Structure formats: structure tokens, C-alpha cells
Amino acid sequence: MTEAALYAAQRVTAMILAPLVLIHLGLILYAVSDGLTADEILSRTRGNMAWAAFYGLFVLSAAVHAPLGLRNILREWLGLRGRMVDCVLVLFAALLAGLGLRAVLAVI
Amino acid sequence: METGTAPQPDSTEPDRTKPDVPLGDYLTVRVSRGKGPENRYEEFQVPRRENQTVLDIVTWIQRNADPALSYRFACRVGVCGSCAMTVNGKPRWTCRTHVSKVIGKERSLTIEPLRNLPRIKDLAADMSAFFEKWQQAGGRFAGKTDRTGPLARIDPESPGRKAVDAGIECINCAVCYSACDVVTWDEDYLGPAALNRAWTLVNDERHAEKRETMKKVSAAGGCHSCHSHGSCVEHCPIGLNPTAGIAGLKRRSVLQTFRLSGEK
Numbered sequence: 001m002t003e004a005a006l007y008a009a010q011r012v013t014a015m016i017l018a019p020l021v022l023i024h025l026g027l028i029l030y031a032v033s034d035g036l037t038a039d040e041i042l043s044r045t046r047g048n049m050a051w052a053a054f055y056g057l058f059v060l061s062a063a064v065h066a067p068l069g070l071r072n073i074l075r076e077w078l079g080l081r082g083r084m085v086d087c088v089l090v091l092f093a094a095l096l097a098g099l100g101l102r103a104v105l106a107v108i
Numbered sequence: 109m110e111t112g113t114a115p116q117p118d119s120t121e122p123d124r125t126k127p128d129v130p131l132g133d134y135l136t137v138r139v140s141r142g143k144g145p146e147n148r149y150e151e152f153q154v155p156r157r158e159n160q161t162v163l164d165i166v167t168w169i170q171r172n173a174d175p176a177l178s179y180r181f182a183c184r185v186g187v188c189g190s191c192a193m194t195v196n197g198k199p200r201w202t203c204r205t206h207v208s209k210v211i212g213k214e215r216s217l218t219i220e221p222l223r224n225l226p227r228i229k230d231l232a233a234d235m236s237a238f239f240e241k242w243q244q245a246g247g248r249f250a251g252k253t254d255r256t257g258p259l260a261r262i263d264p265e266s267p268g269r270k271a272v273d274a275g276i277e278c279i280n281c282a283v284c285y286s287a288c289d290v291v292t293w294d295e296d297y298l299g300p301a302a303l304n305r306a307w308t309l310v311n312d313e314r315h316a317e318k319r320e321t322m323k324k325v326s327a328a329g330g331c332h333s334c335h336s337h338g339s340c341v342e343h344c345p346i347g348l349n350p351t352a353g354i355a356g357l358k359r360r361s362v363l364q365t366f367r368l369s370g371e372k
Contacts, residue, residue: 004365007332007358072333076293081328 059100246321296329
């Protein structure tokens with residue numbers, strides 16, 4: 001991908017994430033009444049396809065956004081760049097997407 | 109976008125109708141000395157005058173205290189862009205920076221070479237990388253015709269020409285390059301001046317290689333590396349706004365990448 005496409009991907013996912021993060025924080029306040037546990041949250045969200053779609057979009061956006069930000073930090077603060085760094089960051093994106101989508105599947 | 113203006117003198121510029129008289133006191137000036145990476149500070153006591161620029165101070169030291177002091181200047185009137193140095197921690201054009209504006213309450217002056225460029229000796233920085241990046245950014249004008257062709261008719265009120273006018277008065281002093289933190293962090297970053305130059309070219313109807321210029325500024329280290337800190341705007345002695353030009357390059361680059369722009 002070109003630098004311009006990566007730049008656009010990071011900005012677009014930031015725009016998507018901004019409202020989603022606010023709703024996510026609101027959901028935590030609503031859903032958690034007795035400690036932050038997966039069981040507690042899933043008991044109130046399981047089977048709700050709207051929440052599954054919401055968190056599916058959330059996870060995919062975060063999986064694109066975070067590695068791109070990390071790429072800039074590695075480049076500017078540690079001087080790390082090149083294809084090897086990009087490959088590691090693609091794996092990091094896949095890890096974020098995998099862990100997040102696993103949690104989304106539990107909602108369905 | 110701000111409109112480019114003619115060089116503005118310091119607001120504290122003294123009344124030129126009065127004779128430039130010595131004030132009878134002295135100023136303690138710390139000057140960064142050394143070759144290449146070495147750095148030490150030497151202090152000089154320089155006579156204060158009522159109408160005195162930082163370049164006057166450096167010139168006094170070189171002519172009266174230490175002839176071996178190296179620095180760079182040419183026009184002394186804010187046109188050539190060769191006398192920029194770091195003055196009390198900020199990059200400035202020294203020929204049009206009055207001492208009274210920068211000495212503060214401590215009445216002290218510390219003069220160093222420009223940041224983000226390697227030192228040659230004392231206050232003279234090696235500008236090679238700065239100018240090479242102008243070329244890397246596609247900053248060379250390519251005409252669509254030769255000198256025998258008809259003159260291009262450009263509407264001065266067209267958006268493109270207005271964008272060019274806003275950025276074209278750059279004097280290549282490298283003050284913005286020195287002020288930019290992204291240049292410090294990323295050695296590949298082209299810097300505000302080179303990108304500002306590219307922005308004026310891609311808005312110039314007469315430039316034949318807009319696509320090549322856009323390709324160069326959209327590569328790694330190009331316009332997308334800018335964090336929009338605005339240090340270049342803050343320090344540009346001419347009052348240009350490279351951040352706005354870089355934002356324009358980002359916008360155009362993204363639109364062209366996704367083929368949302370009809371521009372060529």
C-alpha cells in the first residue's frame with residue numbers, strides 16, 4: 001500500500017473509532033454492575049446482533065488504526081523502518097483482529 | 109490559508125530617524141563554537157547599541173574579538189536567507205532580529221547554529237541536506253513550453269494562483285527546517301520548506317510535472333509524515349504557512365490515490 005493509502009486508512013479508522021469508543025465506554029458503565037468480567041458483559045449482550053456488528057466494526061477499525069500509529073512511533077522515536085517492520089506490524093494487526101473477533105464471536 | 113506578505117521588521121524596531129548611538133553598556137553573548145559535532149560555548153562582552161541586530165553582534169565579535177569565528181551572511185536585509193541561526197533557543201533570521209527583542213530580562217544572548225543541520229564550524233551549518241530535499245520533493249520547475257512559446261495567461265484570482273502566491277516568497281533560510289520536530293525525529297522527512305515549494309508547484313498551471321511532484325511528496329518521508337505542529341508557521345520570518353500547504357498536499361495525495369480528483 002502507498003503512504004497516502006496508509007495515511008487515509010489511519011484517518012478514516014480514527015473517524016470511525018471516535019464515536020464507537022464513546023459508545024463502548026457508555027456500554028461498560030451500563031453493563032458492569034458487579035466487576036468487569038466476560039461473563040458479566042456477555043450476559044447482557046449475548047445474542048444481540050447489533051452489538052456484534054458494532055464490536056465487529058470496532059475491532060477491525062482498531063486493528064487497522066493501532067498498527068499504523070505504532071508504525072509512526074517506531075519510525076520517529078526508534079528509527080525503525082523498512083519491510084521487516086511492516087511485516088511485524090501486519091502480524092500485530094492480525095493478532096489484534098484475531099483476539100477481538102474471537103470476543104465478538106462469543107456475543108453471537 | 110494565510111497570504112504571503114513582504115518581510116516584516118520586528119515590532120520593536122527602533123526609530124531610524126535617531127542616530128545609532130552606543131548605549132554605554134555591554135551585553136554578555138554566549139557563542140557556540142567548534143567544528144562538526146564538537147560544541148563549546150565562549151562568552152564575549154559586546155558593546156550595546158541602540159539600533160543593533162543579532163547579526164551586528166556576531167559581526168562585531170568576528171571583527172573585534174575573534175577573527176576565527178565562522179558564520180554565514182550575505183544581504184543583511186532579509187532577502188538572501190543565509191544568516192539564520194539559533195538565538196536564545198529559537199531559529200531566527202539574525203539580520204532582521206533586533207537584540208532588544210530577544211535579550212529578555214536577563215539581558216543575555218546565546219547564539220548557536222541552526223538545529224537539524226550538521227555544523228560545519230561555529231555558527232555555519234551545512235545546508236546540503238536542506239537543499240537536496242528540495243530536489244527530492246520535486247521542487248524543480250518544468251515548463252510546458254520553451255522561451256519562444258506564448259506567455260501563459262494566469263488569472264491572479266484563480267484558486268491555484270492564490271495558493272501559489274501564499275507560499276512563493278520563501279527565502280530558503282531553513283528556519284522552518286530547524287524548528288520542525290519531525291525533521292529531528294525522521295531523517296527522511298522532506299521538511300516544511302521543500303513541501304511548501306512542492307505545494308506552490310502543483311498549484312502552478314505552468315508546471316508540466318505535477319504528477320511527478322505529487323508522487324515524490326507522497327512517498328515515505330513526504331507530506332504524510334507532518335504532524336501539523338505548526339512550528340514552521342510559528343517561526344517563519346516571512347510569515348508563510350507551510351503547514352497549510354502540507355495539509356493541501358495530503359488532501360490532494362489522498363484524493364489522487366483513490367482517484368477522487370480530476371486533477372492531473
